[in-house]
Amino acid sequence: EFDNLGFNYQWHDGILAMMLTPPQVDGEKTMHFYSMTSVHQFRVPTSLLKNQTALEAPLSFKQFQVDGYRGANTQATIGVFDPNHDIIYYALLMKNGVACWDIHKRLSPYSF
Template identity: 65%
Template sequence: EFNNLGFNYQWHDGLFSMILTPPEVDGSKTMHFHPLCGVHQFRVPTSLLKNQTALNDQHAFRKYHIDGYKGPNTQTATAVYDPVDEIVYYTSLMKNEVACWDINEKLSPDTF
């Protein structure tokens, strides 16, 4: 349940925002993603998403990782990645602000 500026509502969602990192030397990319209702962010190598055999493996979930915890009331909608400065910018719903995260830092309330 959300309460924003005195307006109470419930929101059921799934994957809400995704960003891709620039290719590494080997061509691999990482997809970072989060649900709207969540306060955590996750990542997965895109090579896994492109490999149907690997996706069917019962242990494929082990390739998904948590980037970190953003903190209380840090639900975000849109995420935009600046590949030059390696910063992700977010629309922070509950705080009515723009938040950011340096993708080279561990995601935490102190770095969000």
């Protein structure tokens, strides 16, 4: 349940935003993702998503990792990745503002 500027509503959603990193030396990319109602963010190697056999393996869920916790009231609508600086920019719904995160730092309220 959300209350933003006196407007109260319930929101049921799935993945809202997905951002791909540039390829690493081995060609691997990482997909960072979140739902709009979450204050957490997640990541997964794209090689897993491209390999149906690996994706169906019993322990494939272990490759989905938590980037971290952004902090209270940090639900974000849009997320944009800047590949020149390795920064993700977010439009924050509950704070009516913008935030950013350097993907090389642990995601926390202090790095967000």
